[in-house]
Amino acid sequence: xxxxxxxxxxxxxxxxxxxxxxxxxxxxxxxxxxxxxxxxxxxxxxxxxxxxxxxxxxxxxxxxxxxxxxxxxxxxxxxxxxxxxxxxxxxxxxxxxxxxxxxxxxxxxxxxxxxxxxxxxxxxxxxxxxxxxxxxxxxxxxxxxxxxxxxxxxxxxxxxxxxxxxxxxxxxxxxxxxxxxxxxxxxxxxxxxxxxxxxxxxxxxxxxxxxxxxxxxxxxxxxxxxx
Amino acid sequence: xxxxxxxxxxxxxxxxxxxxxxxxxxxxxxxxxxxxxxxxxxxxxxxxxxxxxxxxxxxxxxxxxxxxxxxxxxxxxxxxxxxxxxxxxxxxxxxxxxxxxxxxxxxxxxxxxxxxxxxxxxxxxxxxxxxxxxxxxxxxxxxxxxxxxxxxxxxxxxxxxxxxxxxxxxxxxxxxxxxxxxxxxxxxxxxxxxxxxxxxxxxxxxxxxxxxxxxxxxxxxxxxxxxxxxxxxxxxxxxxxxxxxxxxxxxxxxxxxxxxxxxxxxxxxxxxxxxxxxxxxxxxxxxxxx
Numbered sequence: 001x002x003x004x005x006x007x008x009x010x011x012x013x014x015x016x017x018x019x020x021x022x023x024x025x026x027x028x029x030x031x032x033x034x035x036x037x038x039x040x041x042x043x044x045x046x047x048x049x050x051x052x053x054x055x056x057x058x059x060x061x062x063x064x065x066x067x068x069x070x071x072x073x074x075x076x077x078x079x080x081x082x083x084x085x086x087x088x089x090x091x092x093x094x095x096x097x098x099x100x101x102x103x104x105x106x107x108x109x110x111x112x113x114x115x116x117x118x119x120x121x122x123x124x125x126x127x128x129x130x131x132x133x134x135x136x137x138x139x140x141x142x143x144x145x146x147x148x149x150x151x152x153x154x155x156x157x158x159x160x161x162x163x164x165x166x167x168x169x170x171x172x173x174x175x176x177x178x179x180x181x182x183x184x185x186x187x188x189x190x191x192x193x194x195x196x197x198x199x200x201x202x203x204x205x206x207x208x209x210x211x212x213x214x215x216x217x218x219x220x221x222x223x224x225x226x227x
Numbered sequence: 228x229x230x231x232x233x234x235x236x237x238x239x240x241x242x243x244x245x246x247x248x249x250x251x252x253x254x255x256x257x258x259x260x261x262x263x264x265x266x267x268x269x270x271x272x273x274x275x276x277x278x279x280x281x282x283x284x285x286x287x288x289x290x291x292x293x294x295x296x297x298x299x300x301x302x303x304x305x306x307x308x309x310x311x312x313x314x315x316x317x318x319x320x321x322x323x324x325x326x327x328x329x330x331x332x333x334x335x336x337x338x339x340x341x342x343x344x345x346x347x348x349x350x351x352x353x354x355x356x357x358x359x360x361x362x363x364x365x366x367x368x369x370x371x372x373x374x375x376x377x378x379x380x381x382x383x384x385x386x387x388x389x390x391x392x393x394x395x396x397x398x399x400x401x402x403x404x405x406x407x408x409x410x411x412x413x414x415x416x417x418x419x420x421x422x423x424x425x426x427x428x429x430x431x432x433x434x435x436x437x438x439x440x441x442x443x444x445x446x447x448x449x450x451x452x453x454x455x456x457x458x459x460x461x462x463x464x465x466x467x468x469x470x471x472x473x474x475x476x477x478x479x480x481x482x483x484x485x486x487x488x489x490x491x492x493x494x495x496x497x498x499x500x501x502x503x504x505x506x507x508x509x510x511x512x513x514x515x516x517x
Binding site: 118120121123124128129131138139142143 | 306307315
């Protein structure tokens with residue numbers, strides 16, 4: 001019985017982290033590229049918005065998202081009626097919240113990766129007749145692989161570990177919104193320390209393994225680039 | 228015929244300098260833009276390539292209008308057939324030498340062309356190396372080869388040899404000349420090295436503060452036509468030292484330092500770092516085989 005709910009919670013946790021990371025990658029590449037290339041005066045505003053989740057308490061973010069997406073408010077109602085999408089206390093809502101919450105962890109490494117590339121790589125590709133999209137995929141992205149990897153892994157790990165936003169936005173619905181970090185809290189509240197430890201230790205080991213992987217791989221990447 | 232009329236405000240260390248250029252250069256000729264840094268040399272290349280938009284003017288290359296402010300024509304860099312060689316090479320680190328060249332190839336059926344250019348530039352043996360494994364001279368050759376693959380109407384070289392040591396520079400100058408003549412390519416090269424200009428240029432545009440100071444063949448510009456010297460070298464003063472009542476001026480010519488005795492009056496206009504012409508009228512050189 002316990003085993004089944006453990007497996008369900010862990011697989012939900014990784015499903016959430018996986019889906020979130022995938023969306024973040026699709027958002028993070030164009031956003032990071034734009035931030036690295038733009039000379040727009042409004043760039044600091046955009047950068048501040050992207051970085052907000054780093055400093056804001058997750059409960060603040062969760063609270064506003066809860067209010068914003070609630071079917072009692074205009075936007076939430078519109079989503080509910082036209083797209084049949086309810087974001088509060090649902091898995092979809094957790095994905096949206098996690099994307100916003102982990103955004104800086106994906107955008108920052110990608111942005112600094114693009115910034116570190118020589119500007120004339122892009123210009124050289126233009127003079128060779130290549131379109132912007134072609135240049136991005138053929139000449140730039142392959143050269144920021146370490147940054148992409150860092151972004152993917154850190155975003156994934158950060159989503160696995162988040163608590164406040166998930167609790168505010170998703171609550172604690174088994175199989176829908178109960179992820180590992182929530183489950184630990186839940187088990188401790190019911191003085192079920194053994195089960196809490198099972199979750200805690202699993203998260204502890206996975207987080208360590210993920211970070212070890214990033215640092216080992218990036219060292220390997222750096223070596224390969226220097227040789 | 229190629230025509231170049233450009234205006235643009237240059238933002239330099241000494242404030243804004245207006246760049247005003249109006250010149251023509253012949254097809255198949257190697258033109259050198261010569262002048263101090265900040266004179267606007269690289270800016271002109273970037274404007275020809277379409278990487279920087281002029282404020283006004285006209286760029287006509289091989290009778291094709293690339294830019295004309297009065298007709299509101301401004302082709303993007305992708306539509307201009309240029310071969311641009313950057314000072315720091317700008318090779319794609321994720322691609323091998325061969326892949327760098329293949330990336331530049333528009334028509335994948337012309338793959339033979341890549342092999343041919345690899346052969347001409349003596350890169351066939353290195354074709355599977357990544358740029359990071361190459362020396363400066365080799366990288367420069369790859370950058371040139373990549374520019375040639377595109378079959379450019381004009382080859383633009385932005386101080387391509389300045390980061391190399393003297394021996395490598397001399398060797399690559401020869402290769403560059405050979406390749407330029409082989410393809411009969413209209414070429415514009417940026418340089419601030421007089422020796423290089425002498426060796427490579429068929430036509431020189433000397434720039435200062437965004438304006439053309441002089442234009443003509445290298446000997447017309449640097450020859451100092453007043454002197455009918457039989458022996459003439461250009462060099463740079465590296466030292467001026469007093470010895471009793473005379474001064475010993477050390478001049479770097481190529482890789483050799485030549486010491487010349489001068490009087491106080493003669494050295495008045497000279498200072499260390501100044502480019503000079505070293506010539507001698509009435510003497511009979513002795514040629515000894517070495």
